[in-house]
Amino acid sequence: MNGIARASGILFQVHLLRTFRTRRALIAALLAAMPVGLAGVVAVVAPLEGGAPRELLLSIFWFFLVQTIVPLVALVMGSAVIAEEIEDRTITYLFTRPIPRAAVLFGRWAAVALPMLVLLVGAADLVVRLLSGAGKEALPEGFHGRMLVTVLLGGAVYSAVFAAAGALFKRPILVGLGYTFVFEGFLGNLPGANQKATILFYLRSYLMAGEHDMAGELQEAIFAITPADPAAAVRTLLLVLAGALALGAWRFSKREYVLSA
Amino acid sequence: MTAVLSCEELGRYYGQVVGLNELTTELGGGVIGLVGPNGAGKSTLLRLIAGEIRPSRGSLRVLGEEPFGNRDLYRRLGFCPQQDALYDDMTGFDIVRMLLRLAGYSTADARARAERSLERLSMTERMHDRVRTYSKGMRQRVRIAQAIAHDPEFLVLDEPMTGLDPLGRREVLELLRELGRAGTHVLFSSHILYEVEHLTAEIVLLHRGRLLAKGALPEVRALLSKHPRRVELTARRARELARVLIGCDEVVSVRVEPGEGAEQRLSVETKAVGPFFARLTAIAAAEPFGLGAMRSADASLEAVFDYLIA
DSSP states (O other), X not given: OHHHHHHHHHHHHHHHHHHHTSXXXXXXXXXXXXXHHHHHHHHHHXXXXXXXXXXXXXXIIIIIIIIIIHHHHHHHHHTHHHHHHHHTTOHHHHHTSSSOXXXXXXXHXXXXXXXXXXXXXXXXXXXXXXXXXXXXXXXXXXHHHHHHHHHHHHHHHHHHHHHHHHHHOSOHHHHHHHIIIIIXXXXXXXXXXXXXXXXXXXXXXXXXXXXXXXXXXXXXXXXXXXXXXXXXXXXXXXXXHHHHHHHHXXXXXXXXXXXXX | OOOSEEEXXXXXXXXXXXXEXXXXXXXXXXXXXXXXXXXXXXXXXXXXXXTXXXXXXXXXXXXXXXXXXXXXXXXXXXXXXXXXXXXXXXXXXXXXXXXXXXXXXXXXXXXXXXXXXXXXXXXXXXXXXXXXXXXXXXXXXHHHHHHHXXXXXXXXXXXXXXXXXXXXXXHHHHHHHHHHHTTOEEEEEESOHHHHHHHOSEEEEEETTEEEEEEEHHHHHHHHHTSOXXXXXXXXXXXXXXXXXXXXXXEEEEEEEEOSTTOXXXXXXXXXHHHHHHHXXXXXXXXXXXXXXXXXXXXXXXXXXXXXXX
Protein backbone atom coordinates (compact mmCIF):
# COMPACT_ATOMS: atom_id res chain seq x y z
CA MET A 1 0.00 0.00 0.00
CA ASN A 2 2.93 2.25 0.82
CA GLY A 3 4.26 1.68 -2.70
CA ILE A 4 1.00 2.60 -4.34
CA ALA A 5 0.53 5.69 -2.17
CA ARG A 6 4.09 6.88 -2.74
CA ALA A 7 3.98 6.34 -6.49
CA SER A 8 0.54 7.96 -6.73
CA GLY A 9 1.87 10.92 -4.74
CA ILE A 10 4.87 11.36 -7.05
CA LEU A 11 2.71 11.19 -10.16
CA PHE A 12 0.19 13.58 -8.63
CA GLN A 13 2.97 16.05 -7.84
CA VAL A 14 4.54 15.87 -11.30
CA HIS A 15 1.32 15.96 -13.30
CA LEU A 16 -0.53 18.61 -11.27
CA LEU A 17 1.39 21.45 -12.89
CA ARG A 18 1.33 19.74 -16.27
CA THR A 19 -2.49 19.68 -16.14
CA PHE A 20 -2.61 23.47 -16.40
CA ARG A 21 -0.53 23.42 -19.55
CA THR A 22 -2.82 21.12 -21.52
CA ARG A 23 -5.27 22.02 -24.25
CA ARG A 24 -7.90 20.02 -22.37
CA ALA A 25 -7.58 22.38 -19.41
CA LEU A 26 -8.29 25.31 -21.71
CA ILE A 27 -11.37 23.58 -23.14
CA ALA A 28 -12.53 22.78 -19.60
CA ALA A 29 -12.09 26.42 -18.57
CA LEU A 30 -14.09 27.59 -21.59
CA LEU A 31 -16.87 25.12 -20.80
CA ALA A 32 -16.95 26.18 -17.16
CA ALA A 33 -17.16 29.82 -18.21
CA MET A 34 -20.38 29.22 -20.16
CA PRO A 35 -22.83 28.98 -17.21
CA VAL A 36 -21.04 31.90 -15.59
CA GLY A 37 -21.65 33.93 -18.75
CA LEU A 38 -25.31 32.90 -18.83
CA ALA A 39 -25.75 33.74 -15.15
CA GLY A 40 -24.13 37.11 -15.85
CA VAL A 41 -26.66 37.84 -18.60
CA VAL A 42 -29.55 36.86 -16.29
CA ALA A 43 -28.10 39.07 -13.55
CA VAL A 44 -28.13 42.04 -15.92
CA VAL A 45 -31.55 41.41 -17.51
CA ALA A 46 -33.57 40.06 -14.53
CA PRO A 47 -33.70 43.26 -12.44
CA LEU A 48 -35.39 44.99 -15.40
CA GLU A 49 -38.16 42.38 -15.21
CA GLY A 50 -38.51 42.65 -11.45
CA GLY A 51 -36.18 39.77 -10.63
CA ALA A 52 -35.78 36.24 -11.91
CA PRO A 53 -38.10 33.50 -10.66
CA ARG A 54 -36.43 30.81 -8.55
CA GLU A 55 -37.31 28.09 -11.09
CA LEU A 56 -35.09 29.86 -13.60
CA LEU A 57 -32.20 30.03 -11.17
CA LEU A 58 -32.59 26.37 -10.31
CA SER A 59 -32.92 25.35 -13.94
CA ILE A 60 -29.73 27.14 -14.98
CA PHE A 61 -27.88 25.65 -12.05
CA TRP A 62 -29.26 22.15 -12.42
CA PHE A 63 -29.85 21.56 -16.12
CA PHE A 64 -27.05 23.65 -17.54
CA LEU A 65 -24.33 23.46 -14.91
CA VAL A 66 -24.81 20.17 -13.06
CA GLN A 67 -26.40 18.07 -15.78
CA THR A 68 -24.41 19.35 -18.77
CA ILE A 69 -21.26 21.30 -17.97
CA VAL A 70 -20.06 19.26 -14.99
CA PRO A 71 -20.11 15.91 -16.87
CA LEU A 72 -18.61 17.52 -19.98
CA VAL A 73 -15.72 19.09 -18.08
CA ALA A 74 -15.23 15.84 -16.18
CA LEU A 75 -15.24 13.97 -19.49
CA VAL A 76 -12.68 16.26 -21.11
CA MET A 77 -10.38 16.02 -18.11
CA GLY A 78 -11.11 12.53 -16.79
CA SER A 79 -10.87 10.66 -20.07
CA ALA A 80 -7.34 12.05 -20.55
CA VAL A 81 -5.97 10.45 -17.39
CA ILE A 82 -4.91 7.27 -19.16
CA ALA A 83 -5.67 8.05 -22.79
CA GLU A 84 -3.09 10.84 -22.91
CA GLU A 85 -0.27 8.52 -21.81
CA ILE A 86 -1.36 6.01 -24.44
CA GLU A 87 -1.74 8.56 -27.25
CA ASP A 88 1.60 10.17 -26.40
CA ARG A 89 3.16 6.70 -26.09
CA THR A 90 4.83 7.69 -22.82
CA ILE A 91 3.11 4.93 -20.85
CA THR A 92 6.11 2.65 -21.53
CA TYR A 93 8.23 4.64 -19.08
CA LEU A 94 5.69 4.22 -16.30
CA PHE A 95 5.01 0.57 -17.07
CA THR A 96 8.70 -0.28 -16.78
CA ARG A 97 9.04 1.17 -13.27
CA PRO A 98 8.64 -0.97 -10.15
CA ILE A 99 5.28 0.55 -9.22
CA PRO A 100 1.76 -0.85 -9.20
CA ARG A 101 0.12 0.18 -12.45
CA ALA A 102 -2.91 1.32 -10.48
CA ALA A 103 -0.77 4.16 -9.08
CA VAL A 104 -0.64 5.70 -12.55
CA LEU A 105 -4.43 5.94 -12.63
CA PHE A 106 -4.78 7.17 -9.05
CA GLY A 107 -1.96 9.72 -9.22
CA ARG A 108 -2.90 11.10 -12.58
CA TRP A 109 -6.62 11.19 -11.74
CA ALA A 110 -5.91 13.18 -8.56
CA ALA A 111 -3.71 15.58 -10.53
CA VAL A 112 -6.55 16.19 -12.96
CA ALA A 113 -9.39 16.15 -10.43
CA LEU A 114 -7.99 18.76 -8.05
CA PRO A 115 -7.68 21.68 -10.50
CA MET A 116 -10.85 20.59 -12.26
CA LEU A 117 -12.87 20.67 -9.03
CA VAL A 118 -11.43 24.05 -8.09
CA LEU A 119 -12.49 25.30 -11.51
CA LEU A 120 -16.00 23.81 -11.33
CA VAL A 121 -16.72 24.87 -7.75
CA GLY A 122 -15.37 28.34 -8.52
CA ALA A 123 -17.63 28.59 -11.55
CA ALA A 124 -20.60 27.25 -9.55
CA ASP A 125 -20.00 29.77 -6.80
CA LEU A 126 -20.03 32.62 -9.30
CA VAL A 127 -23.19 31.26 -10.95
CA VAL A 128 -24.99 30.93 -7.62
CA ARG A 129 -23.90 34.39 -6.47
CA LEU A 130 -24.96 36.04 -9.72
CA LEU A 131 -28.30 34.24 -9.84
CA SER A 132 -29.10 34.76 -6.13
CA GLY A 133 -28.56 38.47 -6.54
CA ALA A 134 -30.94 38.52 -9.47
CA GLY A 135 -33.64 36.32 -7.92
CA LYS A 136 -37.04 37.42 -6.59
CA GLU A 137 -36.71 35.20 -3.56
CA ALA A 138 -33.64 34.44 -1.49
CA LEU A 139 -32.29 30.90 -1.44
CA PRO A 140 -32.83 28.97 1.79
CA GLU A 141 -30.03 29.13 4.34
CA GLY A 142 -27.24 26.68 3.63
CA PHE A 143 -28.49 25.96 0.13
CA HIS A 144 -25.64 27.87 -1.50
CA GLY A 145 -23.13 25.61 0.22
CA ARG A 146 -25.07 22.49 -0.77
CA MET A 147 -25.06 23.61 -4.39
CA LEU A 148 -21.29 23.86 -4.30
CA VAL A 149 -20.93 20.45 -2.67
CA THR A 150 -23.25 19.03 -5.35
CA VAL A 151 -20.91 20.31 -8.05
CA LEU A 152 -17.90 19.04 -6.13
CA LEU A 153 -19.40 15.56 -5.77
CA GLY A 154 -20.62 15.50 -9.36
CA GLY A 155 -17.23 16.55 -10.76
CA ALA A 156 -15.34 14.03 -8.65
CA VAL A 157 -17.65 11.10 -9.44
CA TYR A 158 -17.97 11.83 -13.17
CA SER A 159 -14.23 12.32 -13.60
CA ALA A 160 -13.55 9.01 -11.84
CA VAL A 161 -16.06 7.26 -14.10
CA PHE A 162 -14.48 8.78 -17.22
CA ALA A 163 -10.95 8.00 -16.00
CA ALA A 164 -12.07 4.39 -15.69
CA ALA A 165 -13.57 4.60 -19.19
CA GLY A 166 -10.12 5.68 -20.42
CA ALA A 167 -8.67 2.45 -19.07
CA LEU A 168 -11.56 0.31 -20.29
CA PHE A 169 -12.25 1.61 -23.77
CA LYS A 170 -10.28 2.69 -26.81
CA ARG A 171 -12.45 5.76 -27.39
CA PRO A 172 -13.35 7.04 -23.95
CA ILE A 173 -14.63 10.39 -25.23
CA LEU A 174 -17.28 8.72 -27.40
CA VAL A 175 -18.24 6.34 -24.62
CA GLY A 176 -18.38 9.25 -22.19
CA LEU A 177 -20.57 11.34 -24.46
CA GLY A 178 -22.91 8.41 -24.87
CA TYR A 179 -22.99 7.87 -21.14
CA THR A 180 -23.60 11.55 -20.35
CA PHE A 181 -26.31 12.27 -22.85
CA VAL A 182 -27.95 8.90 -23.48
CA PHE A 183 -27.65 7.12 -20.16
CA GLU A 184 -27.58 9.94 -17.61
CA GLY A 185 -29.50 12.52 -19.59
CA PHE A 186 -32.24 10.21 -20.83
CA LEU A 187 -32.55 7.66 -18.05
CA GLY A 188 -32.07 10.28 -15.36
CA ASN A 189 -35.05 12.26 -16.60
CA LEU A 190 -37.46 9.44 -17.41
CA PRO A 191 -40.08 8.78 -14.78
CA GLY A 192 -39.52 5.62 -12.79
CA ALA A 193 -37.04 3.76 -10.66
CA ASN A 194 -34.53 3.76 -13.54
CA GLN A 195 -33.40 7.16 -12.26
CA LYS A 196 -31.73 5.36 -9.39
CA ALA A 197 -29.18 3.98 -11.84
CA THR A 198 -27.87 7.46 -12.57
CA ILE A 199 -25.42 9.70 -10.77
CA LEU A 200 -27.79 12.61 -11.31
CA PHE A 201 -30.43 11.03 -9.07
CA TYR A 202 -28.08 10.95 -6.08
CA LEU A 203 -26.78 14.45 -6.76
CA ARG A 204 -30.36 15.70 -6.87
CA SER A 205 -31.23 13.78 -3.70
CA TYR A 206 -28.37 15.45 -1.87
CA LEU A 207 -29.08 18.91 -3.26
CA MET A 208 -32.80 18.89 -2.53
CA ALA A 209 -32.68 17.26 0.90
CA GLY A 210 -35.27 18.90 3.15
CA GLU A 211 -36.16 21.54 0.57
CA HIS A 212 -39.68 20.33 -0.16
CA ASP A 213 -40.88 23.53 -1.77
CA MET A 214 -37.89 23.92 -4.01
CA ALA A 215 -37.72 20.22 -4.68
CA GLY A 216 -41.17 20.53 -6.22
CA GLU A 217 -39.98 23.32 -8.50
CA LEU A 218 -37.21 21.17 -9.84
CA GLN A 219 -38.77 17.74 -9.64
CA GLU A 220 -41.89 18.59 -11.59
CA ALA A 221 -39.72 19.45 -14.50
CA ILE A 222 -37.85 16.20 -14.42
CA PHE A 223 -40.51 13.68 -13.34
CA ALA A 224 -38.45 12.83 -10.31
CA ILE A 225 -39.21 9.96 -8.03
CA THR A 226 -38.86 10.21 -4.25
CA PRO A 227 -35.29 11.26 -3.59
CA ALA A 228 -32.88 9.14 -1.60
CA ASP A 229 -31.85 10.02 1.91
CA PRO A 230 -29.08 12.67 1.53
CA ALA A 231 -26.55 10.77 3.63
CA ALA A 232 -27.26 7.61 1.66
CA ALA A 233 -26.98 9.62 -1.57
CA VAL A 234 -23.52 10.88 -0.61
CA ARG A 235 -22.47 7.38 0.42
CA THR A 236 -23.67 6.01 -2.90
CA LEU A 237 -21.81 8.70 -4.82
CA LEU A 238 -18.59 8.01 -2.92
CA LEU A 239 -19.08 4.31 -3.54
CA VAL A 240 -19.48 4.91 -7.28
CA LEU A 241 -16.32 7.04 -7.24
CA ALA A 242 -14.31 4.38 -5.43
CA GLY A 243 -15.80 1.60 -7.55
CA ALA A 244 -15.02 3.40 -10.80
CA LEU A 245 -11.43 4.02 -9.78
CA ALA A 246 -11.02 0.44 -8.57
CA LEU A 247 -12.46 -0.97 -11.79
CA GLY A 248 -10.30 1.33 -13.91
CA ALA A 249 -7.20 0.45 -11.89
CA TRP A 250 -7.90 -3.27 -12.16
CA ARG A 251 -8.39 -3.10 -15.93
CA PHE A 252 -5.40 -0.86 -16.40
CA SER A 253 -3.22 -3.29 -14.44
CA LYS A 254 -4.24 -6.26 -16.57
CA ARG A 255 -4.53 -4.73 -20.01
CA GLU A 256 -1.66 -4.49 -22.48
CA TYR A 257 -1.32 -1.48 -24.71
CA VAL A 258 0.29 -1.98 -28.09
CA LEU A 259 1.98 1.29 -28.97
CA SER A 260 3.08 2.22 -32.46
CA ALA A 261 6.81 2.74 -32.98
CA MET B 1 24.72 -18.93 -14.36
CA THR B 2 21.06 -18.02 -15.01
CA ALA B 3 20.38 -16.98 -18.56
CA VAL B 4 19.42 -13.33 -18.85
CA LEU B 5 16.83 -14.39 -21.33
CA SER B 6 15.22 -17.68 -22.14
CA CYS B 7 12.24 -18.30 -24.33
CA GLU B 8 10.51 -21.36 -25.59
CA GLU B 9 8.27 -21.38 -28.64
CA LEU B 10 7.66 -17.73 -27.96
CA GLY B 11 5.11 -16.20 -30.28
CA ARG B 12 3.44 -12.85 -30.51
CA TYR B 13 0.72 -12.05 -33.02
CA TYR B 14 -1.01 -8.77 -33.74
CA GLY B 15 -4.30 -10.06 -35.07
CA GLN B 16 -3.35 -11.82 -38.31
CA VAL B 17 0.14 -10.33 -38.36
CA VAL B 18 2.97 -12.40 -36.96
CA GLY B 19 5.34 -10.33 -34.85
CA LEU B 20 7.37 -13.21 -33.50
CA ASN B 21 7.02 -16.89 -34.21
CA GLU B 22 8.17 -19.97 -32.31
CA LEU B 23 11.29 -18.38 -30.91
CA THR B 24 13.23 -20.78 -28.76
CA THR B 25 16.55 -19.54 -27.50
CA GLU B 26 18.62 -18.66 -24.48
CA LEU B 27 20.96 -15.71 -24.03
CA GLY B 28 23.75 -16.01 -21.51
CA GLY B 29 24.50 -12.34 -21.05
CA GLY B 30 27.16 -9.83 -22.00
CA VAL B 31 26.63 -7.40 -24.84
CA ILE B 32 24.40 -8.82 -27.56
CA GLY B 33 23.24 -7.26 -30.79
CA LEU B 34 19.76 -8.07 -32.04
CA VAL B 35 19.85 -7.69 -35.79
CA GLY B 36 17.55 -8.18 -38.71
CA PRO B 37 15.82 -6.17 -41.38
CA ASN B 38 12.72 -4.07 -40.69
CA GLY B 39 9.78 -6.23 -39.70
CA ALA B 40 12.03 -9.02 -38.44
CA GLY B 41 10.46 -8.94 -34.97
CA LYS B 42 13.22 -7.13 -33.08
CA SER B 43 10.98 -4.53 -31.46
CA THR B 44 8.35 -7.14 -30.64
CA LEU B 45 10.94 -9.24 -28.82
CA LEU B 46 12.27 -6.23 -26.92
CA ARG B 47 8.75 -5.14 -25.95
CA LEU B 48 8.06 -8.62 -24.67
CA ILE B 49 11.27 -8.52 -22.65
CA ALA B 50 10.31 -5.13 -21.18
CA GLY B 51 6.87 -6.50 -20.27
CA GLU B 52 5.11 -3.94 -22.40
CA ILE B 53 3.19 -6.70 -24.16
CA ARG B 54 2.38 -10.32 -23.36
CA PRO B 55 3.34 -13.37 -25.42
CA SER B 56 0.53 -14.82 -27.52
CA ARG B 57 2.05 -18.24 -26.95
CA GLY B 58 5.08 -19.93 -25.47
CA SER B 59 7.08 -18.74 -22.51
CA LEU B 60 9.58 -15.99 -21.83
CA ARG B 61 11.81 -15.48 -18.82
CA VAL B 62 13.98 -12.45 -18.27
CA LEU B 63 16.55 -12.77 -15.46
CA GLY B 64 14.58 -15.83 -14.44
CA GLU B 65 11.23 -14.02 -14.21
CA GLU B 66 8.16 -13.47 -16.33
CA PRO B 67 8.27 -9.84 -17.39
CA PHE B 68 4.68 -8.59 -17.83
CA GLY B 69 3.82 -6.34 -14.88
CA ASN B 70 6.70 -7.78 -12.83
CA ARG B 71 7.78 -5.01 -10.46
CA ASP B 72 10.75 -6.92 -9.04
CA LEU B 73 12.13 -7.34 -12.52
CA TYR B 74 11.75 -3.64 -13.33
CA ARG B 75 14.20 -2.78 -10.54
CA ARG B 76 16.81 -4.80 -12.44
CA LEU B 77 15.86 -3.87 -15.97
CA GLY B 78 16.45 -0.71 -17.99
CA PHE B 79 14.46 -0.18 -21.17
CA CYS B 80 14.91 2.36 -23.92
CA PRO B 81 11.94 2.17 -26.28
CA GLN B 82 12.12 2.84 -29.98
CA GLN B 83 9.24 5.30 -30.13
CA ASP B 84 10.27 8.94 -30.08
CA ALA B 85 7.98 9.76 -27.18
CA LEU B 86 8.76 11.87 -24.14
CA TYR B 87 6.88 14.34 -21.96
CA ASP B 88 7.54 17.32 -24.23
CA ASP B 89 6.53 19.98 -21.73
CA MET B 90 8.96 18.67 -19.09
CA THR B 91 12.72 19.04 -18.96
CA GLY B 92 14.98 16.07 -19.61
CA PHE B 93 16.18 16.30 -16.02
CA ASP B 94 12.65 16.32 -14.57
CA ILE B 95 11.69 13.26 -16.61
CA VAL B 96 14.69 11.22 -15.51
CA ARG B 97 14.29 12.38 -11.90
CA MET B 98 10.58 11.51 -11.87
CA LEU B 99 11.27 8.03 -13.22
CA LEU B 100 14.02 7.52 -10.64
CA ARG B 101 11.69 8.57 -7.85
CA LEU B 102 9.16 6.08 -9.14
CA ALA B 103 11.93 3.49 -9.03
CA GLY B 104 12.13 4.12 -5.28
CA TYR B 105 14.96 6.61 -4.94
CA SER B 106 14.76 9.52 -2.49
CA THR B 107 14.49 13.03 -3.89
CA ALA B 108 18.19 13.71 -3.27
CA ASP B 109 19.34 10.39 -4.74
CA ALA B 110 17.07 10.79 -7.74
CA ARG B 111 18.48 14.24 -8.40
CA ALA B 112 22.08 13.05 -8.16
CA ARG B 113 21.47 10.02 -10.36
CA ALA B 114 19.52 12.01 -12.95
CA GLU B 115 22.36 14.51 -13.20
CA ARG B 116 24.94 11.76 -13.49
CA SER B 117 23.14 9.76 -16.15
CA LEU B 118 22.38 12.83 -18.26
CA GLU B 119 25.98 13.88 -17.90
CA ARG B 120 27.07 10.50 -19.23
CA LEU B 121 24.97 11.24 -22.30
CA SER B 122 26.54 14.73 -22.66
CA MET B 123 23.26 16.43 -21.75
CA THR B 124 24.49 18.51 -18.83
CA GLU B 125 24.11 21.84 -20.58
CA ARG B 126 20.60 21.25 -21.92
CA MET B 127 19.08 18.99 -19.26
CA HIS B 128 17.06 21.82 -17.68
CA ASP B 129 15.49 22.87 -20.98
CA ARG B 130 12.10 21.58 -22.05
CA VAL B 131 12.15 18.46 -24.19
CA ARG B 132 10.18 20.19 -26.96
CA THR B 133 13.27 22.33 -27.62
CA TYR B 134 15.53 19.28 -28.06
CA SER B 135 16.83 17.88 -31.31
CA LYS B 136 16.06 14.26 -32.19
CA GLY B 137 19.48 13.22 -30.96
CA MET B 138 18.98 14.94 -27.61
CA ARG B 139 15.63 13.23 -27.17
CA GLN B 140 17.32 9.92 -27.84
CA ARG B 141 19.98 10.71 -25.25
CA VAL B 142 17.28 11.39 -22.64
CA ARG B 143 15.61 8.09 -23.49
CA ILE B 144 18.90 6.27 -22.97
CA ALA B 145 19.62 8.25 -19.79
CA GLN B 146 16.36 7.14 -18.17
CA ALA B 147 17.18 3.54 -19.03
CA ILE B 148 20.62 3.55 -17.40
CA ALA B 149 19.96 5.95 -14.50
CA HIS B 150 19.13 3.22 -11.96
CA ASP B 151 22.15 1.06 -12.90
CA PRO B 152 20.13 -1.87 -14.22
CA GLU B 153 21.51 -5.37 -14.34
CA PHE B 154 20.04 -5.88 -17.80
CA LEU B 155 19.78 -3.04 -20.27
CA VAL B 156 17.46 -3.39 -23.25
CA LEU B 157 17.64 -0.78 -26.00
CA ASP B 158 15.54 -0.63 -29.14
CA GLU B 159 17.50 1.08 -31.93
CA PRO B 160 19.51 3.24 -29.52
CA MET B 161 21.44 5.02 -32.28
CA THR B 162 18.32 6.42 -33.96
CA GLY B 163 18.50 10.17 -34.44
CA LEU B 164 22.08 10.47 -33.21
CA ASP B 165 24.76 12.22 -35.22
CA PRO B 166 28.07 10.41 -35.84
CA LEU B 167 29.62 11.86 -32.71
CA GLY B 168 26.58 10.90 -30.66
CA ARG B 169 26.68 7.39 -32.08
CA ARG B 170 30.29 7.05 -31.08
CA GLU B 171 29.55 8.32 -27.58
CA VAL B 172 26.64 5.94 -27.10
CA LEU B 173 28.64 3.00 -28.46
CA GLU B 174 31.42 3.85 -26.02
CA LEU B 175 28.91 4.14 -23.17
CA LEU B 176 27.37 0.75 -23.96
CA ARG B 177 30.82 -0.80 -24.24
CA GLU B 178 31.71 0.68 -20.87
CA LEU B 179 28.51 -0.64 -19.30
CA GLY B 180 29.21 -4.06 -20.76
CA ARG B 181 32.72 -4.03 -19.30
CA ALA B 182 31.26 -3.08 -15.92
CA GLY B 183 29.10 -6.22 -16.00
CA THR B 184 25.78 -4.91 -17.27
CA HIS B 185 24.07 -7.24 -19.70
CA VAL B 186 23.15 -5.24 -22.77
CA LEU B 187 20.75 -6.32 -25.50
CA PHE B 188 20.30 -3.77 -28.24
CA SER B 189 18.64 -3.86 -31.61
CA SER B 190 19.95 -2.32 -34.77
CA HIS B 191 19.58 -2.76 -38.47
CA ILE B 192 23.01 -1.28 -39.07
CA LEU B 193 25.47 -4.08 -38.80
CA TYR B 194 28.44 -1.77 -38.74
CA GLU B 195 27.33 -0.40 -35.37
CA VAL B 196 26.71 -3.83 -33.96
CA GLU B 197 30.13 -5.03 -35.04
CA HIS B 198 31.77 -2.14 -33.29
CA LEU B 199 30.23 -3.13 -30.01
CA THR B 200 29.98 -6.89 -29.95
CA ALA B 201 30.57 -10.04 -31.93
CA GLU B 202 27.56 -11.74 -30.35
CA ILE B 203 24.42 -11.40 -32.39
CA VAL B 204 20.93 -12.77 -32.61
CA LEU B 205 19.57 -12.60 -36.13
CA LEU B 206 15.83 -12.48 -36.59
CA HIS B 207 14.01 -12.68 -39.87
CA ARG B 208 10.25 -12.63 -40.39
CA GLY B 209 9.66 -13.19 -36.72
CA ARG B 210 11.90 -16.24 -36.55
CA LEU B 211 15.34 -16.88 -35.19
CA LEU B 212 17.61 -17.22 -38.20
CA ALA B 213 20.94 -17.47 -36.45
CA LYS B 214 22.61 -16.82 -33.13
CA GLY B 215 26.23 -16.66 -32.00
CA ALA B 216 29.44 -14.95 -32.95
CA LEU B 217 29.10 -12.83 -36.06
CA PRO B 218 31.84 -14.61 -38.09
CA GLU B 219 30.15 -17.96 -37.39
CA VAL B 220 26.76 -16.60 -38.40
CA ARG B 221 28.21 -15.25 -41.59
CA ALA B 222 29.84 -18.59 -42.36
CA LEU B 223 26.60 -20.40 -41.60
CA LEU B 224 24.55 -18.19 -43.85
CA SER B 225 26.98 -18.30 -46.72
CA LYS B 226 26.61 -22.09 -46.72
CA HIS B 227 22.85 -21.87 -46.72
CA PRO B 228 21.61 -23.23 -50.08
CA ARG B 229 19.53 -20.72 -51.96
CA ARG B 230 17.42 -20.85 -55.05
CA VAL B 231 17.92 -18.81 -58.19
CA GLU B 232 15.40 -18.83 -61.04
CA LEU B 233 16.45 -18.28 -64.66
CA THR B 234 14.76 -18.36 -68.02
CA ALA B 235 16.60 -19.59 -71.11
CA ARG B 236 15.75 -20.71 -74.62
CA ARG B 237 18.24 -23.60 -74.46
CA ALA B 238 17.37 -24.46 -70.86
CA ARG B 239 18.14 -28.18 -70.97
CA GLU B 240 21.61 -27.62 -72.38
CA LEU B 241 22.29 -24.89 -69.82
CA ALA B 242 21.09 -27.21 -67.04
CA ARG B 243 23.58 -29.86 -68.16
CA VAL B 244 26.43 -27.31 -67.91
CA LEU B 245 25.27 -25.93 -64.57
CA ILE B 246 24.91 -29.28 -62.85
CA GLY B 247 28.63 -29.83 -63.38
CA CYS B 248 29.51 -26.71 -61.39
CA ASP B 249 30.77 -27.12 -57.81
CA GLU B 250 28.56 -24.40 -56.36
CA VAL B 251 25.33 -25.83 -57.80
CA VAL B 252 23.39 -28.28 -55.63
CA SER B 253 20.50 -29.05 -57.98
CA VAL B 254 18.86 -27.85 -61.21
CA ARG B 255 15.26 -28.31 -62.25
CA VAL B 256 13.82 -27.48 -65.70
CA GLU B 257 10.22 -26.30 -65.79
CA PRO B 258 7.97 -25.20 -68.65
CA GLY B 259 8.06 -21.46 -69.36
CA GLU B 260 6.36 -19.07 -71.78
CA GLY B 261 6.90 -19.34 -75.53
CA ALA B 262 10.27 -20.64 -76.53
CA GLU B 263 11.75 -20.06 -73.11
CA GLN B 264 11.91 -22.58 -70.30
CA ARG B 265 12.45 -21.94 -66.63
CA LEU B 266 15.39 -23.20 -64.63
CA SER B 267 15.29 -23.46 -60.85
CA VAL B 268 18.85 -23.69 -59.53
CA GLU B 269 19.78 -24.39 -55.94
CA THR B 270 23.21 -23.05 -55.05
CA LYS B 271 25.31 -23.17 -51.92
CA ALA B 272 27.34 -20.07 -52.84
CA VAL B 273 25.35 -17.44 -54.61
CA GLY B 274 28.22 -15.01 -55.32
CA PRO B 275 30.49 -17.52 -57.09
CA PHE B 276 27.43 -18.96 -58.84
CA PHE B 277 26.54 -15.64 -60.47
CA ALA B 278 30.19 -15.17 -61.48
CA ARG B 279 30.20 -18.66 -63.05
CA LEU B 280 26.89 -18.05 -64.81
CA THR B 281 28.19 -14.83 -66.35
CA ALA B 282 31.22 -16.70 -67.70
CA ILE B 283 29.05 -19.53 -69.09
CA ALA B 284 26.67 -17.08 -70.77
CA ALA B 285 29.60 -15.23 -72.32
CA ALA B 286 31.18 -18.43 -73.68
CA GLU B 287 28.06 -19.89 -75.23
CA PRO B 288 24.69 -18.22 -76.00
CA PHE B 289 22.05 -20.27 -74.15
CA GLY B 290 19.43 -17.56 -74.70
CA LEU B 291 19.54 -16.53 -71.08
CA GLY B 292 16.59 -14.28 -70.12
CA ALA B 293 15.32 -13.19 -66.71
CA MET B 294 17.22 -14.06 -63.59
CA ARG B 295 16.03 -13.67 -59.99
CA SER B 296 16.56 -15.07 -56.54
CA ALA B 297 13.57 -17.04 -55.31
CA ASP B 298 14.61 -16.32 -51.72
CA ALA B 299 14.60 -12.58 -52.26
CA SER B 300 14.06 -11.61 -48.69
CA LEU B 301 16.55 -14.13 -47.40
CA GLU B 302 18.99 -12.77 -49.87
CA ALA B 303 18.40 -9.34 -48.43
CA VAL B 304 19.31 -10.65 -45.02
CA PHE B 305 22.27 -12.46 -46.44
CA ASP B 306 23.51 -9.42 -48.32
CA TYR B 307 22.91 -7.37 -45.26
CA LEU B 308 25.16 -9.62 -43.23
CA ILE B 309 27.79 -10.08 -45.88
CA ALA B 310 28.02 -6.37 -46.74
